[in-house]
Amino acid sequence: MALPIVTTATDIANLALSELGARQLTDIETDTTEEAKACRQHFTRVRDGLLREHQWNFALTRAELSATTDPPTEWGTAWTLPANCVRFIRIVTEDPVNPVRDFALEGRLLLVNGVDKVTEKINIVYISNAVAISAWDSLFIDAMVFALAAKIANRVAQNPAMATDMVSKFKSLALPAATNADAREVASGENSGVHWLVSQSQLVNARRATR
Numbered sequence: 135m136a137l138p139i140v141t142t143a144t145d146i147a148n149l150a151l152s153e154l155g156a157r158q159l160t161d162i163e164t165d166t167t168e169e170a171k172a173c174r175q176h177f178t179r180v181r182d183g184l185l186r187e188h189q190w191n192f193a194l195t196r197a198e199l200s201a202t203t204d205p206p207t208e209w210g211t212a213w214t215l216p217a218n219c220v221r222f223i224r225i226v227t228e229d230p231v232n233p234v235r236d237f238a239l240e241g242r243l244l245l246v247n248g249v250d251k252v253t254e255k256i257n258i259v260y261i262s263n264a265v266a267i268s269a270w271d272s273l274f275i276d277a278m279v280f281a282l283a284a285k286i287a288n289r290v291a292q293n294p295a296m297a298t299d300m301v302s303k304f305k306s307l308a309l310p311a312a313t314n315a316d317a318r319e320v321a322s323g324e325n326s327g328v329h330w331l332v333s334q335s336q337l338v339n340a341r342r343a344t345r
Contacts, residue, residue, distance in 0.1 A: 140275050141268040147173040149275075150283040153300065154291045172286040180281050184274070185261050186221045188313045191320055192271045195219075195262035196226065199244065201251035209238075209245040213256045221261035273312035280304035 140146060144162045151158060151169055159165045162173050185193055197216050205212030215222065222244065225234045236247040249256060270278075280303045287297035 140270070141266075143173075143177055143267065146267065146275065146278055146282065147177065149279040150286065151290065153279065153283040154287055154293075154296060156290045169286075169290050172289045173282065176282060176285040180285055181278060182220045182263050184278055184281055184309075185263055187309065188316060189221075189223060190261060190271065190274060191316055192269055192274065193261045193263075193265050194223070194259055195265070196257060196259055199256045199258060201256070202243065205243075206240065206245060210247045211245070211249050211251045211256075212240075213244045213246065213251075215239075215242045215244055215258075216260065216262070218262045218264035219260040220263045223259040223261065226257040226259060271312065271316065273308070273315050277304060277308040277312045280308045 140149070142162075144159055147162045147170075148158045150173070156169050157167070159167070159170050159173070162170055162177070164170075195216075195218075197219075199213035199215070202212040202214060222239055225237060225244075225246070227233050234246060234248060238245045244256065244258065246256065267275075280300050284297055284300035284304055287300055288294060291297075
């Protein structure tokens with residue numbers, strides 16, 4: 135049997151409610167049931183928290199930032215992060231041998247030294263919470279369903295044991311399956327062994343080069 139097509143927040147909410155044996159929604163935004171109120175209360179927070187858990191390929195986004203006029207005194211430049219940025223990943227540079235390393239996050243600002251805001255631009259890669267649900271990875275959806283079900287279980291089902299079960303399924307099954315599959319689809323090293331990580335160390339490679 136084909137899996138249900140998931141394209142909206144209502145679809146996600148109904149999958150979570152199904153795990154709890156609760157009644158379904160017509161529209162998460164307009165329904166007035168306790169189930170709908172619980173899903174509305176937790177949906178955005180659960181989604182953004184889950185997006186921050188991992189460097190999800192489907193949610194990676196690029197943007198050119200705008201410089202602010204008044205950076206903190208110890209920093210050369212300050213750049214405003216996009217409103218849909220829930221996790222900063224990296225600064226994109228034209229010279230991969232000399233990436234920008236002197237930076238920090240402060241609130242919604244990316245603080246950088248060594249970049250001239252007049253003659254240079256800052257481009258970043260980040261995790262966005264504005265990706266359409268229809269573009270979400272199927273295993274991420276599974277993790278989202280169990281995470282949302284865990285949050286709403288007490289209010290909807292009034293069953294602490296069921297809430298505990300949803301948390302267990304999320305942490306031990308859904309989240310590891312999603313992150314492991316996602317990490318294997320990119321050469322990021324997130325799912326690689328210790329030997330690979332050591333081989334990528336700049337210190338190790340520098341010592342090898344001097345021999």
